[in-house]
Every structure is written in structure tokens, then in C-alpha cells.
Amino acid sequence: MKHLKEEQLVLHYYGEGEDPAGITAHLMDCEDCRQAFARFESVLNAVAEEPLPERDEAYGAEVWRRLAPRLPETVKPEWSFFPRWSWAPAMTAAVALLVTVAFFAGRASNERRVPPAVASASPAERERVLLIAVGDHLDRSQVMLMEIVNARGGRALDMSDGRAAAEDLLDANRLYRQTAASSGDETVTSMLDELERVLLEIAHSPDALSRKDLDGLRERLEAKGILFKVRVAGTRIRDRERGEASAPKNNL
Amino acid sequence: MEAIEDDAAIVAVVKAGGESAYRTLVERHGRNVFRLAFRMTQNEQDAEDVVQETFLRAYRNIGSFRVESSFGTWLYRIAANCSLDFVRARERRRTNPMPETDVFPAPHPEPERLAYSGELRDRIASALGELSPMERAAFSLRHFDGLSIDEISRRLGPSGGAIKNSIFRAATKLRQALEPVLSGATR
Ligand SMILES: [Zn+2]
Numbered sequence: 172m173k174h175l176k177e178e179q180l181v182l183h184y185y186g187e188g189e190d191p192a193g194i195t196a197h198l199m200d201c202e203d204c205r206q207a208f209a210r211f212e213s214v215l216n217a218v219a220e221e222p223l224p225e226r227d228e229a230y231g232a233e234v235w236r237r238l239a240p241r242l243p244e245t246v247k248p249e250w251s252f253f254p255r256w257s258w259a260p261a262m263t264a265a266v267a268l269l270v271t272v273a274f275f276a277g278r279a280s281n282e283r284r285v286p287p288a289v290a291s292a293s294p295a296e297r298e299r300v301l302l303i304a305v306g307d308h309l310d311r312s313q314v315m316l317m318e319i320v321n322a323r324g325g326r327a328l329d330m331s332d333g334r335a336a337a338e339d340l341l342d343a344n345r346l347y348r349q350t351a352a353s354s355g356d357e358t359v360t361s362m363l364d365e366l367e368r369v370l371l372e373i374a375h376s377p378d379a380l381s382r383k384d385l386d387g388l389r390e391r392l393e394a395k396g397i398l399f400k401v402r403v404a405g406t407r408i409r410d411r412e413r414g415e416a417s418a419p420k421n422n423l
Numbered sequence: 424m425e426a427i428e429d430d431a432a433i434v435a436v437v438k439a440g441g442e443s444a445y446r447t448l449v450e451r452h453g454r455n456v457f458r459l460a461f462r463m464t465q466n467e468q469d470a471e472d473v474v475q476e477t478f479l480r481a482y483r484n485i486g487s488f489r490v491e492s493s494f495g496t497w498l499y500r501i502a503a504n505c506s507l508d509f510v511r512a513r514e515r516r517r518t519n520p521m522p523e524t525d526v527f528p529a530p531h532p533e534p535e536r537l538a539y540s541g542e543l544r545d546r547i548a549s550a551l552g553e554l555s556p557m558e559r560a561a562f563s564l565r566h567f568d569g570l571s572i573d574e575i576s577r578r579l580g581p582s583g584g585a586i587k588n589s590i591f592r593a594a595t596k597l598r599q600a601l602e603p604v605l606s607g608a609t610r
Contacts, residue, residue, distance in 0.1 A: 177591070177595065178587070178588075178591045181590065181591045181594040181595075182587060182590075182591070184594075185565055185566075185590070187565075187571070187572050187587070210598065210602065211594060211598060213605060214594075214597055214598045214601050214602055214605065215566070215594060215597070217543065217547070217601060217605055218547055218551075218566065218597060218601070220544065220547070221551075221563060221567045222544070222547070222548040222551065223458060223461060223462075224461060224467050224470075226453075226454050226457050226458075230453050230454050230457065231449055231450030231451065231452070231453035231454060232450055233453075234449055234450075234453040234457075234474055234475070234478065235446050235449045235450060235453075237475060238449060238475055238478050238479070239446070241475075241479060242442055242445070242479075242482055307439075310435055310436060310439045311439060313436055313439075313441070314436055314439050314441040314444070317436065317441050317443060317444055318441070318443065321443040321446070402432050402436075405432065405435070406431070406432050406435075409435070
């Protein structure tokens with residue numbers, strides 16, 4: 172009879188061995204292997220406590236405190252309150268064009284006003300571009316809202332960049348809301364509707380928000396749960412976008 | 424599962440340029456990264472440095488993270504590589520590097536002088552300390568955390584076969600170091 176190798180015994184102890192039933196059967200029959208297994212077992216059972224230095228709940232925050240000052244220099248040339256989106260206007264324009272295309276395609280399909288490349292895009296392709304654009308719009312909105320919610324320090328917050336960003340987002344948001352409404356997607360429409368009101372408030376905020384104004388805005392954002400809704404909608408749209416790539420589905 | 428999806432959403436925001444979103448990920452995974460780093464480096468200060476370096480590397484490379492995979496798994500892989508880099512650098516700094524195949528040098532204490540629990544705990548700590556970083560990490564993730572070989576392989580990098588090997592070598596070394604202590608103490 173061929174005895175079990177030590178490696179088999181150790182893996183068997185952890186329930187990771189191949190042919191566990193065969194090993195169990197051999198251990199029942201073979202005294203030598205049973206003893207060898209018992210030796211491993213008693214040692215491994217004795218190793219019950221791991222010597223590890225304690226780190227409490229607050230540890231993650233401590234790691235962040237040390238890490239945060241090192242982050243911007245590694246990635247960004249300078250700290251920017253709101254990120255720049257150089258390609259975002261182009262994307263918005265592309266979607267505007269698609270909406271126009273859809274409009275003309277429905278109303279006057281034989282007019283030759285639309286660029287052939289876009290006109291020849293299939294409904295599925297058009298929908299995919301829309302999904303990507305809306306998903307991206309939600310990402311950008313989320314980033315901006317998070318910057319406001321997470322703004323720290325005791326000083327007033329300079330809103331000039333934030334206002335400009337909110338205005339850009341507002342334009343895009345209106346377009347997507349209308350598109351979603353016309354394709355009958357109520358969930359996305361109502362979420363974008365809510366987001367629009369928040370963006371409007373930020374776009375019309377003063378140059379600098381005092382600590383108190385900022386806290387007020389933050390409270391309103393949190394009360395509406397808008398950040399959460401935007402995040403959930405963004406994740407859903409990303410999921411749909413992934414599904415769309417393989418199998419075209421229903422509308423936006 | 425919820426945490427994984429949630430991580431993915433946050434990673435998407437970080438990718439889009441939301442640095443402060445990264446804070447959530449650091450706070451969520453900091454302790455686990457520290458545990459892995461300590462297991463591999465066996466040194467508290469080195470482990471702290473590995474934690475910082477891991478989150479820096481992950482941040483720089485977040486563009487290459489695919490949302491379909493688990494952020495935690497991706498992060499631990501970085502932490503494991505980072506820990507190995509630290510250990511290698513530390514070994515290089517030593518004038519007298521440790522031999523590759525080391526037999527346990529610790530002398531066996533007299534059974535009657537053995538205060539079971541305290542002495543055994545010290546013995547376990549020093550036996551674990553004698554393992555290679557990969558052996559210790561693979562063994563700890565299997566033995567203390569109960570992760571499967573597959574999951575350990577995903578987190579640490581080496582193949583399932585290599586991880587099995589590390590666990591087997593760790594178990595053998597622990598047996599060599601602890602068996603005399605155990606049989607002495609139970610007498
Ligand atoms: Zn046998």
C-alpha cells in the first residue's frame with residue numbers, strides 16, 4: 172500500500188486536498204498515516220492565536236491623514252478643486268447630435284441633413300453612446316457633489332470653479348433629462364430632475380460659500396440623499412452599458 | 424458583496440478624478456492591508472511603510488483597475504508585492520543575509536521549565552517569524568483567516584500550486600519547531 176505524502180496530509184487538514192474521500196479511507200485503514208496526520212493536526216490546532224499588533228477602528232483614518240498630503244503630487248500637477256473635463260463638451264455635443272438625428276429620423280427620414288456617419292449608426296449603437304454619456308455625466312456630477320460634501324478646513328470655500336462646473340453639468344443634465352423623458356425612462360428622468368435642481372442651486376451660489384452656507388448646502392444634499400441616488404443610478408447605467416455591448420436591450 | 428459593488432462605484436469616482444473618494448477606500452481597507460503587510464514583513468514600522476506605499480501605488484495605478492474585479496483583491500496583490508520589495512530591500516541591507524534553507528536553530532527548553540501557554544505563544548511567534556514572507560502570508564491567510572487556496576492565489580499572486588507548497592512548507596517548519604515543545608508540555 173502506498174502511504175500518503177506529508178503534503179497530502181497538510182492539505183487534507185485544510186480541506187484542500189484532492190480526493191478527500193480516498194484520503195479519509197486510507198487514514199481509516201493505515202495506522203502509520205493516521206499517526207502522521209495526528210502529529211500535524213496537534214501542531215496546527217495548537218497554533219490558535221496569531222501574534223499581530225492591534226489596530227483599531229480609527230486606523231484607516233490615520234492612514235489617510237498621512238497619505239493625503241502625498242497624493243496630489245503623485246498624480247496631479249496641482250490641486251484642483253474641480254477636475255477639468257476637456258472632452259466633456261465634445262461628448263455632450265455628440266449626444267445632442269444623436270438626439271437631433273433621432274428626431275429627424277422619426278420625422279423626415281429621407282432628408283439628407285444628418286451626417287452620414289451618425290445617420291448610419293444603428294439604434295443600439297446610438298443607445299450605447301447615450302448610456303456612456305449619461306453614465307459619465309453621473310460620474311462627473313458625483314465627483315463634484317463629493318468635493319462639496321467632503322470639503323474641509325475652517326475657511327470659506329471658493330465656488331468660482333464649482334459654479335462653472337455646475338453650469339456645464341446643468342446644460343448636459345437638461346439634455347439627458349429630456350432624452351430620458353422622451354424615451355419614457357421615468358426612474359432616470361426623475362433622478363436627473365432632482366439632480367438638475369441641485370446643480371441649479373450650485374450654479375447660482377455666491378463666489379465664496381461661508382462655512383455656514385456650505386454646511387447648509389451639505390445638509391440639503393444629504394437630506395435629499397442625492398449623492399446616493401446619483402451613485403446608484405450611475406452604477407445601474409454602467410451595468411446596462413456593459414450589457415448593451417453584448418446584447419442590445421430596451422431604451423434609456 | 425455589497426461592499427464590493429460599493430468599492431467599484433467609489434473606484435469609478437476616483438478614476439474620474441475624485442481624490443477625496445479615495446479616502447473611503449483607504450479607511451475601509453487600511454486595517455486589512457496592515458495585517459497582510461505585518462504578516463509579510465514581521466515588523467511594525469515596515470508594515471506601516473508598506474501600507475502607505477501600497478495606497479500610493481494603488482492610487483497611481485487606479486486607471487489599470489478593472490471594475491469587474493474586486494478592489495480588495497487587487498489592492499492586496501499590490502500590498503503583497505510591496506511587502507516583498509520591502510523585505511528584499513531589508514535583506515540586502517543586512518551584512519549577513521539569512522541562508523535560504525534554514526533549519527530551526529532554536530534550542531529546545533527543558534520540559535519542566537516550560538510555562539505552557541506563555542512559552543508556547545512565544546514559540547509560535549518565533550516559529551512564524553522564521554517562515555519566509557510568502558510562506559507566512561499564505562499560511563496565515565489559510566490558517567487564521569480561512570481563505571481558500573484560490574482566493575489566496577488571487578490575493579498574493581503565485582499560482583495555486585505554489586501557494587499549496589508554501590502552506591505545506593510552513594506547516595512542516597511549524598511542526599519541527601513546535602512538536603518538541605508540545606510533547607514536553609503535555610507530559
Ligand atoms: Zn499509509
